Amino acid sequence: xxxxxxxxxxxxxxxxxxxxxxxxxxxxxxIPRTDLDEAAGSAAxxxxxQGHSDLGQRVRGLIGNFNTPSLGVRLQAALAWLRxxxxxxxxxxxxxxxCRLIPTIRGSYAHGDDPLLGRHAGSVLEAALLTEAVxxxxxxxxxxxxxxxxxxxxxxxxxxxxxxxxxxxxxxxANTSASx
Numbered sequence: 001x002x003x004x005x006x007x008x009x010x011x012x013x014x015x016x017x018x019x020x021x022x023x024x025x026x027x028x029x030x031i032p033r034t035d036l037d038e039a040a041g042s043a044a045x046x047x048x049x050q051g052h053s054d055l056g057q058r059v060r061g062l063i064g065n066f067n068t069p070s071l072g073v074r075l076q077a078a079l080a081w082l083r084x085x086x087x088x089x090x091x092x093x094x095x096x097x098x099c100r101l102i103p104t105i106r107g108s109y110a111h112g113d114d115p116l117l118g119r120h121a122g123s124v125l126e127a128a129l130l131t132e133a134v135x136x137x138x139x140x141x142x143x144x145x146x147x148x149x150x151x152x153x154x155x156x157x158x159x160x161x162x163x164x165x166x167x168x169x170x171x172x173x174a175n176t177s178a179s180x
Contacts, residue, residue: 007109010124013131014071014106020138022074024081030067039063072103075134082137090137091161092168095130102127126167133160 040063044056069077079095092098101123136157140146 006124006128010105010128010131011109013128013135014102016135017075017078017131017138018071020135021142022069022077023142024078024138025069025074026077036063036066070103071106072100075099075102075131078134078138082134082141085141086137091130091133092164094168094171095164098123098126098130102131126164129160129164129167133157133164136160 040060043059043063047053047055047059076096076099079091079099082090105124105127
């Protein structure tokens with residue numbers, strides 16, 4: 001893919017992240033399944049009473065997923081978990097900022113709304129590299145591996161992390177010169 005911002009690379013990276021078991025999530029306060037089922041049944045009944053009985057299954061599916069964390073929440077949790085496991089410097093200091101853009105970019109790409117990327121278009125490569133790096137790190141952690149002091153220069157994780165840190169430095173330098 002030669003490092004160019006690429007829709008397929010980005011979407012593949014986010015799909016990969018979504019396929020990784022969420023070992024990084026802490027258990028939160030979930031709504032009991034019985035409460036969700038009751039709410040979904042009530043909503044479906046109201047819609048049916050208004051002539052929209054065909055939406056009952058969709059409403060049940062939507063309400064049934066309330067306990068599923070969003071992509072953004074899972075990414076932020078993964079970053080926090082990786083920083084605890086491997087140290088703060090494992091990812092660039094702006095990783096959380098880049099991470100907040102990923103759901104927006106994913107939504108635009110997944111639904112064919114490329115023009116909606118607007119000011120985020122330049123962040124696609126950085127978002128793809130970050131997502132790939134997070135996936136590599138989560139895979140290593142999930143398999144019980146700690147990071148070697150030096151993965152070598154030919155390792156894709158090392159390459160992604162190096163490129164991410166260079167992009168973060170370039171962004172910081174651009175912000176500094178723009179404010180001066």
